[in-house]
Amino acid sequence: MTKIFQPFSTMYEFDSGALNPQGKLISRRLSDMSSMYQDSEAVQALLNDNPLIYEVYNVEVPENEEHIQHCTTILYPGKVGSEFFMTKGHYHEIINRAEIYFCLKGKGLLIMQTKEGEFSSLEMEPGTIAYVPPYWAHRTVNTGDETFVFFAAYPGDAGHDYGLIETEGFVKAVMEQAEKYALVANPSYRKENEIGE
Amino acid sequence: MTKIFQPFSTMYEFDSGALNPQGKLISRRLSDMSSMYQDSEAVQALLNDNPLIYEVYNVEVPENEEHIQHCTTILYPGKVGSEFFMTKGHYHEIINRAEIYFCLKGKGLLIMQTKEGEFSSLEMEPGTIAYVPPYWAHRTVNTGDETFVFFAAYPGDAGHDYGLIETEGFVKAVMEQAEKYALVANPSYRKENEIGE
Ligand SMILES: [Mn+2]
Ligand SMILES: [Mn+2]
Numbered sequence: 001m002t003k004i005f006q007p008f009s010t011m012y013e014f015d016s017g018a019l020n021p022q023g024k025l026i027s028r029r030l031s032d033m034s035s036m037y038q039d040s041e042a043v044q045a046l047l048n049d050n051p052l053i054y055e056v057y058n059v060e061v062p063e064n065e066e067h068i069q070h071c072t073t074i075l076y077p078g079k080v081g082s083e084f085f086m087t088k089g090h091y092h093e094i095i096n097r098a099e100i101y102f103c104l105k106g107k108g109l110l111i112m113q114t115k116e117g118e119f120s121s122l123e124m125e126p127g128t129i130a131y132v133p134p135y136w137a138h139r140t141v142n143t144g145d146e147t148f149v150f151f152a153a154y155p156g157d158a159g160h161d162y163g164l165i166e167t168e169g170f171v172k173a174v175m176e177q178a179e180k181y182a183l184v185a186n187p188s189y190r191k192e193n194e195i196g197e
Numbered sequence: 198m199t200k201i202f203q204p205f206s207t208m209y210e211f212d213s214g215a216l217n218p219q220g221k222l223i224s225r226r227l228s229d230m231s232s233m234y235q236d237s238e239a240v241q242a243l244l245n246d247n248p249l250i251y252e253v254y255n256v257e258v259p260e261n262e263e264h265i266q267h268c269t270t271i272l273y274p275g276k277v278g279s280e281f282f283m284t285k286g287h288y289h290e291i292i293n294r295a296e297i298y299f300c301l302k303g304k305g306l307l308i309m310q311t312k313e314g315e316f317s318s319l320e321m322e323p324g325t326i327a328y329v330p331p332y333w334a335h336r337t338v339n340t341g342d343e344t345f346v347f348f349a350a351y352p353g354d355a356g357h358d359y360g361l362i363e364t365e366g367f368v369k370a371v372m373e374q375a376e377k378y379a380l381v382a383n384p385s386y387r388k389e390n391e392i393g394e
Contacts, residue, residue: 004315009328011325011326012324059326061295066295066352068296068350098258118201122204124206130204130206133201135201153267156352
């Protein structure tokens with residue numbers, strides 16, 4: 001019998017979201033996905049700095065149905081115009097393969113769609129375990145102001161298909177809106193030394 | 198086309214290690230695995246109280262290769278004689294299916310073996326991502342004094358085979374040893390009021 005695959009472990013670093021050993025590291029800058037953002041003037045203005053949008057630390061295991069692929073993603077906070085930093089997004093090459101996202105830090109939105117145009121989204125915060133079922137393309141978006149980090153696990157044979165999303169785009173974009181609350185003057189407030197005047 | 202599986206999320210509770218919603222909850226007491234511990238007198242003495250050894254919160258998804266099974270395990274601290282509380286342990290029914298354990302709380306040992314008698318172990322602490330490769334039976338042991346909690350993900354079609362471990366047992370048992378350090382008198386220490394006497 002050929003020697004079988006041996007057990008091993010990887011350390012997740014809670015502060016940074018990185019893995020140790022780092023495995024296969026993928027870094028995506030704005031120039032790697034500039035056509036995916038809505039505001040092309042904002043893209044042009046940022047391309048000089050070419051900000052780092054996200055990093056993926058991939059533990060390397062064989063790409064077949066025996067194994068489980070796993071990685072952490074660090075999605076940095078920021079916007080291109082009013083559109084939040086996001087991942088490229090993809091279908092799986094074997095399209096009926098699911099994926100689990102476990103949020104460990106920060107907050108974000110997981111947006112998903114099918115080839116039939118069905119759309120879904122899930123909010124993520126630390127402790128959220130999101131299930132991307134078979135057939136759903138998936139993209140994550142950092143809607144907060146700190147790094148958004150999640151752990152992912154998916155079948156060893158799933159693979160990645162980025163091409164269709166590059167061509168079609170996602171059904172929806174995630175844009176900043178007005179603040180959800182505002183601090184307004186309280187009309188009944190009186191400063192202490194004004195009381196009784 | 199039949200309606201496809203819809204996205205959903207589950208909340209991991211960082212304090213307890215439980216899931217919300219809880220999914221399918223499995224609770225194992227000493228009476229569910231009394232023959233697995235070495236010290237049968239200690240087992241008998243504890244069976245009246247019948248302590249809760251561990252709980253598994255399982256998110257329910259279909260059991261086929263499209264999906265990823267996922268769960269959290271809460272393994273309580275304690276001993277049966279000098280043997281630490283542990284899970285039953287199992288091979289996967291489809292034996293060449295891997296599994297990932299992500300430790301979130303406490304500390305423990307993951308012990309593994311193959312049908313050929315090869316043995317391996319990995320220490321786990323918060324942040325440890327342990328990889329159980331295809332063909333390895335796996336059991337976790339709480340070697341600390343607080344609850345040991347980990348998140349697990351494995352292929353949807355893996356299944357569980359507890360029978361062989363019930364018959365054979367594991368190659369090694371995890372027993373408490375003498376403390377790793379001891380506080381001994383420092384021979385050069387002098388109380389302040391003894392100095393110069
Ligand atoms: Mn994926
Ligand atoms: Mn298992």
